[in-house]
Amino acid sequence: GKGSITVKQKIWRHSVGNGRPGRNRGPIGYIVAKDCHWRMLRGLIIFRYVMAITMAIEQSAESVSAHRPIVVLHGFGSSSDQMNPIVESLRSAFPSTYVIALTCLDNGKTVFSIDLQVELLAQELRNDPRLNTARGVDFVGHSLGGLIGRIYVHRYNSPRIHRFISIHSPQAGLHDIVRIEKYLVATAERRFPIERVFGVGWDTMAWRAASGALTAVLGDQASTTILNQFQSHSALTHQYLHQRVPVLNDLLATSAFFQGFDHLDPATRARQRKNVEGLTLLCLVKGDDDEVLSPSNTAHLNSAHDPTSLFVQFGYKTLLDSGRLIFANHLVGHSSNELMNNPNSIWESELVPYLNDFE
Structure with a gap:
């Protein structure tokens, strides 16, 4: 409508x-x-x-x-798992820090040549995006791991290592490997208590255990050879280890300052010196009761205070004069177990604080 x-x-x-x-x-x-x-x-x-x-x-x-990542590298005959007490100690001291035991030398790779071990270390640091950053890492190396880390600094140091603690490491090579032979046997005996299984005497049991410790690297045939040859004495052990374990040859054949590894090419000396002098801190730790290194002072680079040595040419004197090179010692044996559990150890009181660097 x-x-x-x-x-x-x-x-x-x-x-x-x-x-x-x-x-x-x-x-x-x-x-x-x-x-x-x-x-x-x-x-x-x-x-x-x-x-x-x-x-x-x-x-x-x-x-x-924030703290840089801290990496831990084990020594000869050891493994990343055996570094767990060190790793856990560092995680407790630095709760927000990424701490890892490197695995590049696991599965018996510590018998490889020093050259190859350095390359394996470089590969792991480069391939882990948590480590391969502009911030770099701090480094803890036990025994052979400390030497491998130092040569890495000379050759590459990229990713960069800032603070470096070398614990009971053969930094200046070895005069002989007699102590290492005894250490291998003793370690194998603890890990492979087979005397009860085979019913053999101590000598045979020890060598059998030692062969078991090396079988993974040298193979079953080599292990059988050890059993056949090592029934009597260690002269053959000495010869065999020289022939079949490249890293021991390297440690014995080189000069007191590892000219064969650090300083092959004089053209790289300036770069190597720059890498060494770029360290924020280098702490070389010697065990006064070290039953493995011969001489034990190799942990302190032996000729550290010789003004005419490569110690000066490659920047270590610069570190020393600036207070960034520290020679430490404590009354403990060689093993990481001694480091963590011996009441004379300076691990918690002195060494861990050296890593307390929040840059």
């Missing part, structure tokens, strides 16, 4: 505010969409602002307190 309102008019009146003056705000759909848009935009702006502040605070805190 004349006074009736069509459906279209009802919709329009509802949309514009029932037709009352001052209430014409446009279609409701437009108002709702516009309001939602501004609410979302305002929320996004606030979110981004809060996140920017949070990230700035976190980055600032990280730059002040």
Whole structure:
């Protein structure tokens, strides 16, 4: 009829505010969409602002307190698992720090040549994105692991090692391996108590255990050869180890400062010196009761204070004069177990604090 309102008019009146003056705000759909848009935009702006502040605070805190990763490398005849007490000790001291026992020399690879072991170390550091960063790492090397780490510094040091602790390491080579032979046998005897199984005497049992310790690396045939040859005495042991364990040859054949490994190419001397002098700290630790290293002073580089030695030419004197080279010693034996459990050990009191560097 004349006074009736069509459906279209009802919709329009509802949309514009029932037709009352001052209430014409446009279609409701437009108002709702516009309001939602501004609410979302305002929320996004606030979110981004809060996140920017949070990230700035976190980055600032990280730059002040975050610790570089710490890597631990085991020695001859050992494994990454046996470094767990050291790793756990460091994790306890530095709870927010990434600490890892390197696995590059596991499965008997410590019998390989020093050259090859250094390459394996370099590969693991480069291939782990948590270690291969501009921040670099701090390094703890036990026994042979300390020597491998030092030569890595000379040759590459990329990723960079900043703080370096070398514990009971043959840094200047060995005069002989008689102590190592005895240590291998004693270690094998503890790990492979087979006397009860085979019913053999101590000598045979010891050599059988030693062969078992080396079988994984040298193979079953070599192990059988050991059993056949080592029934009587260690003269053949000495000869066999020389022939079949490259790292022992390396340790015996090189000069007092490892010219054969650190300094093959005189053209690289400047770079090597720069790498060494780039260390924030180098701590060389000697065990005064070390039953393996001969001489035990190899842990201190032997000729460390000789002004005419390569010690000077390759930057170690610079470290010493600037207080960044530390010679430490304690009344303990060679093993990592001695390091962690002997009451005379300076591990917790002196060595761990050397790694307390939040740069």
